[in-house]
Amino acid sequence: MTEEIQYIGEHLIFGKVGYFVILLGFVSALFSCISYFFATNKEGTSEFQSWKRLGRIGFTLHGVSIYTTIFLTFYIMIQKYYEYSYVFEHVSDDLPFKYIFSAFWEGQEGSFMLWMFWHIFLGAIILIKGGKWEAPVLSVLMAIEVFINSMILGIHIGTYKIGANPLALFRDTAAIPLFNNEDYITQLAQFADGLNPLLQNYWMTIHPPTLFLGFASTAIPFAFAIAGLWRKDHKASLRPMLRWGLFSGAILGTGILMGGAWAYEALSFGGYWAWDPVENTSLVPWLLVVAGIHTNLIAKATGYSIKSTYLFYILTFIMILYSTTLTRSGVLGDTSVHAFTEMGLENQLLLFIIFFTLLSIVFMVTGGKSVPAPEKEETIFSKEFWMFMGSMVLLFSGILITFTTSIPVYNKIAEVFGYDLGLTTPLEPIEHYNKYQVWIAIFIGLFSAFSQFLRYREFNWKGHSKKFAIHAAISMLIAGILTYVTALWINVGIWQYYLMLFFAMFTIIANIDMITFFGKVKGMNISSFTAHAGFGIMIIGIMASGLNKQYISTNPFAQRGLIPEDMINQNVILFESDPMFINGYQVTYEGDSIVDNTRYFKVNYQRIDKMGNRYESFDLYPNALYNAKFTKVASFNPSTQHYLDRDIFSHIAGLPPGEADIEDAKAKEDSLKYYSYSSLLNTPIEILDTVRVTEFGFDTTVVKKFLVSIEGINKSPVHHEYKPEMGDLALGLKLKVDYPADSTSYTAEPVIVLRGSLLFNYAAQINDLALKFKLNEKTLDAIFIPEAELAYQTMDLKVGDEFNFNGYKINFSNFEKDPVHSGYVKEEGDIAVAAVLNVNDTEGNNYSAQPIYLIRGNRPFVLKDEVSEVGLHFQFVKIDPATGTVTLNIAQHTQQSAIPFLMAANSYRDDYIVLEAIVFPGINFFWLGTIMMMAGLFIGMFRSIRDKVT
């Protein structure tokens, strides 16, 4: 008997429309792909126009469908319809609106939609501007869209699921008991995952769209390459391919760099590049597209390397698919720290890459024969030769990186055949990659320098060779000098690095020479200069910041003989307000503050010269981001001091256990043994604590003696965790603790608050003595006497009246219309007045009390005040507005019984941070160099768009 449950409050229309448009998007992409296919094949016939029209209709339908899907997904996320699983997984009630975009592309479905979004956008440009290329290019692009769209289909064929629908209902994707409730939606919000706190960052808003535009852009030169082979119009395909190749290189490169900047600026990775598989697989397509741009330039200038150009653009796209497969299939789980979670799309992804690999092979084989062959052998003293070599070096680099990154893939393949290889990434991955890539950098430096002095299709080498030799020799000389100077600044290390540094310098100088003396400041020269000089500068930046990064946070005193040589202490412990001298810096943890869910730790850095003068001082605020419920640290985020020549990067490597996780805090608190003590005011009691000492080979006990006295009772106490509310009964004990062994003295003020029927306890800690104090209800009972037990005397007074009470001289000085009272929080419409009373005792002490008479909502309230030092209680019970006479109740109660409190010894310190601080010298060379490379690509792109002639 299965009865259909009628759920309450669901918004089913979005899912239904979504399901339809996703399917429509898929079908129309397929339709458009086929129509454009026939249009291409029927080019020049009468059928061409009608096929093209159909292709355009399909494209438009597909675009509208996907954009509608994206809109719907956004809508349900903004509205927080948790009945949809994508909303449940990526949004929560406390997620700020500004992170909705980030939440949208946090999941695989969202990022597939983002990818398609850009394909459609770029496709529309081709549709309008593509001319004769429209049909073949869009046919290929729509074929790609068919595959990506299938990833979000979410339809079942038998038991096999195709794609994951972002608009699927939660109750359709999971079977949990909650769905037996007809009003389950009301309970879902509390469990919603929200956006991973690590990703709640503005970088997450800009990095993925840029990277995915980069990913999407590689499809265009790819589609042009296929189109060129298809239409066998090789000469004409070069121009649009070059533009789009440059566009792709610039955007993809920028996207990758943003990832690096994110990792460096906002995550605690301690660097901008870690050779992580996810990083590597996006770098490889970039290397290939840059190789393609170079062969494309050669092809445009000389007619050589057209086939290589096709091949590079095809490989670029295939590697994008490979990257997608690797990062989204869960294969990298063991080797990467930031891959997507597995979603069961492996087979679809595999099919995606296999289809386009086979398609490319078919077109290369069939269309490749028609590519014009070079008529004449190239000379090695030509520009194109060295540019081509440079492209080959980039290909090498890509092959080597892919080879190591693919290790988990070898395991997977072996697994299919029943073997267990158990291979894993190199023991020293960074050294492994650097070892090979240093040679790549050396050759890129060499070739990008030499080729600047050479000419395309050199036919008069004899006439040119002298000029070449002079320019090359002078550039090398200057590069040599600069290398020497740089080696004085940074520690270069092994000879390979010297070579790399030299060639980086060489390419910078050669490129400056090229643009100022050798060549002309025009067109592609500007692009080439910017990009290649940028490359050289980037290499210098990498060497300075990567090879020469220096840990400030090593503590030379904590060195243990056991530490392996290749491990240095990376963290240092800092106690609050306790300066530490480390590696030339005086570092002080000065305190913390909380803004929203982030706790900022103020750390001051100072440098002091030999004369004792402070010549550098700055504050950094590394922080801990807590989860929404504030129970646990979600991530530690760095803070960096930027200088022109170096950065000082720091982040929290650890907090006292109780500060990072509320459960740890509870466990620690439970492990403490509190004992109850009591004493009269100002009467010290002696407390002994037996401590077991097992350090330095001893195992003995030490008895510590403390003198504790209650110095006062505070009825409007302050505690950093306590936020006073109206009606609170709060109590603080001012404690003084003497530790005669060190002749030190400390104070602490534990607080207890009675709010309604709930007790709140705020402990106080003396970190240096490892003592913790708490109060309990007995403390309250001992101090607060019920009002009924107070023998109030009633008195009528006017302003200026003075009287004697139990030996105290009390003066009613005036009214206060805007009273301040620990138990009073002002509200709109209150009529409150306080009687200001000055109390003088015989010893000449002055006290003041302000009992309040309050009318709130036509009801009178009496807020009593007291002078706790002498135990005087005042109530302001009545006022006669006509005469100005007030009625006061006065009573005295002196504290005579002992006041109980709780104390635990061996408490855990909570006043320190574990800090990691690193100096990155010359890191701005890295940013400058990489930005120049991207700028060079952009300049090239604009240049080639303007360039209508060639």
Added chain:
Amino acid sequence: MKKFHIIGIVMILVAIAALFMASEDIATYSTFAEAVKVNGKIKVAGQLVMEKEMYYDPEKDPNYFTFHIKDMEGTEKKVILYGSKPQDFEMSEQIVLTGKMSGDDFVATDMLTKCPSKYKEEEMFLKESEI
């Protein structure tokens, strides 16, 4: 033969040599039993032994953390990491360590922990809570 072809062949040879050399760096997962025999760095994958003591007291030394790992063969060893204790360490499903044996302890120079995703945790919670 064209100069181009010679250079092409040379490049292919260099590529093969480089790949061959690179493949030397590829590591395999070892066990503690192998680590005892090998006098050098290895990689061990295993699971955290929750019952055994985990020691990290930053007040004494912020760069000293010890715990116990059970490798794929079920051998348990104490692991010393000269660094701070990572966030959510207790929740890790699998731990991959790089390092070598020192006496009876394994000294790790690098550690990669694999944590279950947050989503799984919530899902488990929903399933168990039976609300």
